Amino acid sequence: MAATPFQNFWFLTGPTASGKSAVGIELARRIGAEIISLDSIAVYRGMDIGTAKPSVEQRRDVPHHLIDIVEPSEEFSLAQYITAAERVAAEIVGRGREVLFVGGTPLYLKGLLRGIFEGPPADWTLRRRLADDAHSHAEGWLHERLATVDPVSAARLHPNDTRRLIRAIEVFEKTGRPISEWQRQFDVGRSAEECRVFVLDWPKAELYARIERRVEEMFSAGLIEEVRRLLADAERPLSRTARQAVGYREVIEHLEGLHGLAETVELVQRHTRQLAKRQSTWFRSLSECRFVAVCDPFDAAETAVRLSGSFQTQSK
């Protein structure tokens, strides 16, 4: 799954609330691109307010893909994303247009840039069994168990990193080969000069102010009502991947009576700041990234001009 030359496409990313969507549309216009959303939650239909999806007008203006492609009751995964992105990107290229990825899910970005291994899909029954076994054994059982079949991965993973330990064991059981032998794609990245991966880079205080404001706007735009609607269909409960999204998780808890409204708003703001922090950690670690400094007053069109121009001059 690594062969697709995603490196030749355009990528616009950055932490949440950094203005990616607005800049993306301006940039797409300039370069004649269609946009592929790079967002693990915007794939869900009906999850609009909390994901700050581009508006209908914006989507009419520039074609957007991989938004609203699954039901909130369905699980979604990295591999599904990569597969869908490959397909859509090929279609866009077929139309003779540029491909511009816009969004802030760094794992998906890395998967696009470097490829992912052809592994087995999640087996939730097996995972559940392993988790149960781990509970009934002593601390560190999963880790020891992995060490016997895949010492390399065991050495890399912390004994408490249950999810990755389980996935590593799962891959071994399904394929008979250790996951550490499968996973080579992420080892080496290309340099920023060879790629067009732009990261909107804000001063922290300004970004945090944008986050606070945006979360308040989500609530006044009806986030709580949106969550009520999502929960209304008892036949099709929200999937594990859909319900863990920031904004949704906290509002669900609010509706369950766990915390009041004011506290909920604060929680969403705080968790969003923490998300932004983790996104930034990813960008710093990716050699492909090119940081584009932005600050208030923010001008999306001007930023788009600047980063497309910077590419022309920087790439010789």
Place this chain on the structure above:
RNA sequence: GGGGGGUUUCCCGAGUGGUCAAAGGGGUCAGACUGUAAAUCUGAUGGCAAUGCCUUCGAAGGUUCGAAUCCUUCACUCCCCA
């Protein structure tokens, strides 16, 4: 006016003579991350010339070899009776 409780490191909150710079949680900072990733996991978190030293548990005194822990007074705060 009478009786009882509280004041702990950024926050909440354990700790009732030494093993306490002080549990745990939150926050913050940093890191990891390949089929749950807006998830999950890890480390650090009083100061410093730092295998030790200095400052800290409302304030000031006191007891003791030794106090966040005991005593006295003061300040603020909460509850009950009047």
